Amino acid sequence: MDVYAEERQQAIGTLVGEQGRIAVAAVAEQFGVTTETVRRDLAVLERAGVLRRVHGGAVPAGALTLVETALADRNATRAEAKRKIAAAAAGMLPGPGGSVLLDGGSTTAALAELLPADRGLFVATNSVPIAARLATAHGITLHVLGGRVRGLTQCAVGESPVRALADLRADVAFLGTNGITPEHGLTTPDEAEASVKRAMVRSGQRVVVLADSSKLGREHLVRFAALDDVDAVVTDGDADPAVVDRLEDAGVEVVVA
Structure with a gap:
């Protein structure tokens, strides 16, 4: 599937919001791009505050935290x-x-x-x-x-x-x-x-x-x-x-x- 980078990144942002976690390999297969391209997309989305990268994929921005609540x-x-x-x-x-x-x-x-x-x-x-x-x-x-x-x-x-x-x-x-x-x-x-x-x-x-x-x-x-x-x-x-x-x-x- 040929999707321009901005459209693909918007779609990835929607996916991570719906699924809770996405895997680099699965996203690459879904959009017909390389895993390196997906990682670059994830880096862009992380800088924009849309998601947080984790090992092998990404989760929503608010889903990963080091802070405990009393x-x-x-x-x-x-x-x-x-x-x-x-x-x-x-x-x-x-x-x-x-x-x-x-x-x-x-x-x-x-x-x-x-x-x-x-x-x-x-x-x-x-x-x-x-x-x-x-x-x-x-x-x-x-x-x-x-x-x-x-x-x-x-x-x-x-x-x-x-x-x-x-x-x-x-x-x-x-x-x-x-x-x-x-x-x-x-x-x-x-x-x-x-x-x-x-x-x-x-x-x-x-x-x-x-x-x-x-x-x-x-x-x-x-x-x-x-x-x-x-x-x-x-x-x-x-x-x-x-x-x-x-x-x-x-x-x-x-x-x-």
């Missing part, structure tokens, strides 16, 4: 969607005597509020706010994964929680994420947080990710899990149907709350 700010964002996600995730809790890992975050904290008192659940968490909430909860055996606490997320990180998780095998691990894409999996801005999340993924017999729709199609600096590591993603009704379809195509169960 827990207090996240608690105030999309609160109703997070409550709905937590309610749907509560249906995935194990039965009586079951064990649960709870990652830190505002959506997992909403799930902690819904833990039943009549199942005798064992709950392990590295989140100080979640631990404080569950410390006096009836019917819950609480195990706190200690370590250095990051003020930004109020979660324990470092070797201590990672080492402790290596000895645990929980029925279900409920994790939050800063970003999730079909191509790159689950990501977060901080390596220390990522290390604990990886350990939780390894320790859960079933891994359920709680991610409001703003996290879908976003990438952050550090990957902590591939989609193959995840059994289910619970999101809200504003999730991009195209991203949901691609997650399901990758074998992930997607529950829209």
Whole structure:
């Protein structure tokens, strides 16, 4: 297909907005140009603020970030969607005597509020706010994964929680994420947080990710899990149907709350 450079670049900008991520090779094939031409187009579009180049392709300009949001700010964002996600995730809790890992975050904290008192659940968490909430909860055996606490997320990180998780095998691990894409999996801005999340993924017999729709199609600096590591993603009704379809195509169960 013979398309002038400006028209092709406009079309590429539209594609990345619709798909969330594009691959250089696929775009080159679609437009009948070389991969070098596509890379030049992407450079032009990046300078214009349309997209951000990543390995092998590009994502929308706002989809890749190194900046974390403080827990207090996240608690105030999309609160109703997070409550709905937590309610749907509560249906995935194990039965009586079951064990649960709870990652830190505002959506997992909403799930902690819904833990039943009549199942005798064992709950392990590295989140100080979640631990404080569950410390006096009836019917819950609480195990706190200690370590250095990051003020930004109020979660324990470092070797201590990672080492402790290596000895645990929980029925279900409920994790939050800063970003999730079909191509790159689950990501977060901080390596220390990522290390604990990886350990939780390894320790859960079933891994359920709680991610409001703003996290879908976003990438952050550090990957902590591939989609193959995840059994289910619970999101809200504003999730991009195209991203949901691609997650399901990758074998992930997607529950829209």
